Every structure is written in C-alpha cells, then in structure tokens.
Amino acid sequence: MRIPLPPVPLPGHLVDAAREFDSGARQPVEPRNAATVVLMRPSADGPAVYLLRRQVSMEFAGGMCVFPGGGVDPRDFDATVAWAGPSAAEWAARLGTDEETARALVCAAVRETFEESGVLLAGTSESNVVADTTGDEWEADRHALESRELAMTDFLTRRGLVLRTDLLGAWDAWLTPVFEPKRYRTWFFVASLPEGQLTRDVSTESSSVHWVPARTAADEADRGELAMLPPTYLTCLEIGGLDGPDAVLAEARGRSTLEVFMPTVEPLGDGFTLSMPDRMRPLVAERRR
Numbered sequence: 001m002r003i004p005l006p007p008v009p010l011p012g013h014l015v016d017a018a019r020e021f022d023s024g025a026r027q028p029v030e031p032r033n034a035a036t037v038v039l040m041r042p043s044a045d046g047p048a049v050y051l052l053r054r055q056v057s058m059e060f061a062g063g064m065c066v067f068p069g070g071g072v073d074p075r076d077f078d079a080t081v082a083w084a085g086p087s088a089a090e091w092a093a094r095l096g097t098d099e100e101t102a103r104a105l106v107c108a109a110v111r112e113t114f115e116e117s118g119v120l121l122a123g124t125s126e127s128n129v130v131a132d133t134t135g136d137e138w139e140a141d142r143h144a145l146e147s148r149e150l151a152m153t154d155f156l157t158r159r160g161l162v163l164r165t166d167l168l169g170a171w172d173a174w175l176t177p178v179f180e181p182k183r184y185r186t187w188f189f190v191a192s193l194p195e196g197q198l199t200r201d202v203s204t205e206s207s208s209v210h211w212v213p214a215r216t217a218a219d220e221a222d223r224g225e226l227a228m229l230p231p232t233y234l235t236c237l238e239i240g241g242l243d244g245p246d247a248v249l250a251e252a253r254g255r256s257t258l259e260v261f262m263p264t265v266e267p268l269g270d271g272f273t274l275s276m277p278d279r280m281r282p283l284v285a286e287r288r289r
Contacts, residue, residue: 018177036068036109047240052116081107120138122161124161130161134198169249169252177263192245
C-alpha cells in the first residue's frame with residue numbers, strides 16, 4: 001500500500017480504517033523488529049545515500065526506494081557474535097531497548113547491509129575494516145547469509161572478523177501505522193561507505209540501485225520521480241540538510257535515546273494526513289514554502 005508523502009491528504013479509506021483501529025473494532029497486526037542502514041558517501045551536494053528500488057512484486061513497499069535493511073532474524077540474537085565498539089548495553093541505551101534486542105538490531109543492520117549492498121561493516125580488529133568484498137568467496141558467503149544457510153556469527157568467526165559497531169550511528173526509529181497489513185518497528189542507522197569497498201546491485205528484492213545526494217532524492221520524491229514511504233523521504237530530507245557523512249554521524253552521536261514514532265492520522269485543512277515527528281515539521285513546512 002502506497003502512503004502519500006507528508007503532508008499530502010490521506011485517502012478516505014485509510015482514514016476510515018484508522019478510525020476502526022482507534023475504536024477497537026479492528027486489531028492491528030503485531031509488528032516485527034527491523035533494522036535499516038542509511039549508507040552514505042560524500043558528494044558535491046552533501047551526503048549521497050544508497051537507495052534500492054524494491055521489486056514491484058514485493059508484498060511490503062513494492063516499487064518503493066528504500067535503504068538496505070530487513071527484519072531481525074532469530075540468529076541475530078546470538079550473544080557470542082564477535083563485537084567491537086560500543087557494548088550491547090550502550091546500544092540498548094541509545095536505541096531504547098533491552099540489551100538482547102539491541103544486540104540483534106545491530107547485528108541485523110550489519111548483516112542486511114552486506115546482503116543487500118555487498119558492503120560489510122566488519123574488520124579483523126577494532127581498528128580496521130575489510131577493504132574488498134567483491135570476490136567469489138565473499139559472494140558465496142553473502143548468498144549463504146541471504147538464504148539463511150549461514151549465520152552471521154559463524155560467518156564472522158570463520159573469517160576472523162568482528163562487527164565494527166562503532167561505524168554505525170543510531171538515527172531514528174519508526175513504527176508502521178496501525179492500518180497497514182504488514183508492520184515493522186524499524187530502527188534507522190547511519191554509516192559511511194568504508195574506504196575501498198564498493199556497493200553493487202546484489203539484492204534479489206530490488207530491481208535497481210543507485211547513489212544519489214539525499215537532498216536530490218527528496219527533490220525527486222517531491223516531483224513524483226521516486227516513490228518513497230514517509231520515513232525514507234523524511235530521513236533524506238533531514239540528512240540532506242547536513243554537509244556530509246561526517247556531519248551526519250556527529251549528529252547521530254549527539255542524539256539521545258531514540259523513541260519509536262508511529263504516524264497517526266491528524267487534521268490537514270478539510271481532510272487528514274499522517275503525523276510526523278515534531279522536529280521534522282519545520283523542515284517540511286519550509287520545503288513546501
């Protein structure tokens with residue numbers, strides 16, 4: 001189901017559906033925890049982001065441009081995973097979760113980024129990162145991870161690698177509205193493309209991939225040239241206002257504990273729209289002016 005970008009009026013059937021959930025006449029689907037990573041690199045127009053266009057046949061967000069990411073897998077909870085950077089307790093404080101969930105979210109973020117872009121946020125120690133993941137053996141491991149034939153812990157152990165969790169920044173957290181048939185509680189992370197690594201079109205869930213300045217992506221979404229769900233659009237809009245990846249990561253470090261935001265229906269003129277975090281309202285208002 002495609003949701004209009006803020007602050008476009010919502011179709012009447014979505015407003016009616018939201019009212020049914022609010023009244024208790026219908027019960028929302030239980031959301032699944034997920035992680036997504038805004039992978040960045042510098043550009044002349046500020047931070048560029050890596051976007052995948054999902055296959056139109058996908059049940060959730062078909063045809064939409066998204067960041068690499070996906071649902072948490074049971075094996076992402078493995079506490080023996082090789083780890084460098086902030087502890088699970090520190091991540092729990094940043095993400096607003098318990099330690100077990102925080103560990104799984106960070107692991108899912110790294111795993112999904114590798115599965116969907118070929119970029120691996122891991123190294124042989126806490127001070128280095130893998131320089132090249134384009135060889136056949138890397139690709140075989142990526143396929144095995146994607147098909148769940150290989151667990152992330154086993155993959156890292158066999159290669160003598162540790163998760164470089166310090167390369168990630170905690171950015172935001174969103175919960176799919178109650179009226180959606182598939183729902184995700186998604187934590188948004190940010191990360192710079194490691195030096196020497198290359199992204200490549202490898203995800204079976206995407207029809208195309210491309211790098212684009214975040215502010216340009218928001219412009220293209222405004223013109224109807226890119227289809228995005230509101231969290232993706234608003235993230236591009238917010239990140240696009242910063243100078244580059246380093247500035248984005250610095251902003252992430254300065255953010256307090258993330259609170260999961262669920263859009264709800266709110267008035268807009270004679271109709272209704274989806275709400276957004278208050279900090280983003282001035283950005284959208286200025287853009288509309």
